[in-house]
Amino acid sequence: MASGNWPQGVRIDPVTGALAPETGHYTKRLSELRHIFHDAPALERAVAQQADPVVYDVAEYRQPDSDLYFGTTTIFPGTVGDEYYMTRGHFHERPDAAEIYSALHGTGVLLLESRTGENKIVEMTPGVTAFIPPEWAHRTMNVGRDNFVFLWACSPTAGHDYSQILKKGMRQLLLQRDGRPELVPNPNWS
Ligand code: M6P
Ligand code: ZN
Numbered sequence: 001m002a003s004g005n006w007p008q009g010v011r012i013d014p015v016t017g018a019l020a021p022e023t024g025h026y027t028k029r030l031s032e033l034r035h036i037f038h039d040a041p042a043l044e045r046a047v048a049q050q051a052d053p054v055v056y057d058v059a060e061y062r063q064p065d066s067d068l069y070f071g072t073t074t075i076f077p078g079t080v081g082d083e084y085y086m087t088r089g090h091f092h093e094r095p096d097a098a099e100i101y102s103a104l105h106g107t108g109v110l111l112l113e114s115r116t117g118e119n120k121i122v123e124m125t126p127g128v129t130a131f132i133p134p135e136w137a138h139r140t141m142n143v144g145r146d147n148f149v150f151l152w153a154c155s156p157t158a159g160h161d162y163s164q165i166l167k168k169g170m171r172q173l174l175l176q177r178d179g180r181p182e183l184v185p186n187p188n189w190s
Contacts, residue, residue, distance in 0.1 A: 039081030089139030093159025
């Protein structure tokens with residue numbers, strides 16, 4: 001049921017990802033992303049030497065009694081060893097829950113992996129919108145020198161299932177090789 005100021009327009013700053021108004025916000029620092037990056041010593045060095053930098057920031061806008069919510073994710077530029085700053089990556093808990101990602105600023109890569117092990121990558125630059133099908137894990141990396149900002153929208157009951165990626169990782173890693181992103185098989189995937 002609409003109430004108060006809702007329905008309303010939400011202003012998005014494409015460079016910072018800030019939403020006005022927003023209904024929620026969180027930040028992930030490097031120390032909260034242990035086991036996500038493959039080079040554990042490089043991660044510990046960066047946590048110590050760079051005062052535990054913020055890797056990404058998520059702002060959201062949700063309203064009650066609705067089957068849709070949206071937000072922005074801002075991944076800051078950076079690497080941990082040879083791996084680009086990235087999100088944890090997740091499947092949705094609900095097997096019919098899809099999502100869209102739409103690039104607003106910077107240069108990113110969306111890495112997709114199905115339950116049966118197929119992989120896809122989508123280069124995310126402003127103007128590109130990706131459809132993430134149900135039952136495909138999704139993780140995004142910032143492969144540029146500026147903030148990578150994208151808009152996302154999905155069901156608030158989609159749920160985040162991190163268990164498989166935390167346990168096994170994803171089958172492919174996107175590494176910086178000669179200054180450029182290259183997809184390589186994850187040697188630690190099990
Ligand atoms: C996107 C959305 C969010 C997600 C965020 C960070 O913005 O899919 O639902 O939380 O990315 O990704 P993750 O939770 O995998 O770290
Ligand atoms: Zn998702």
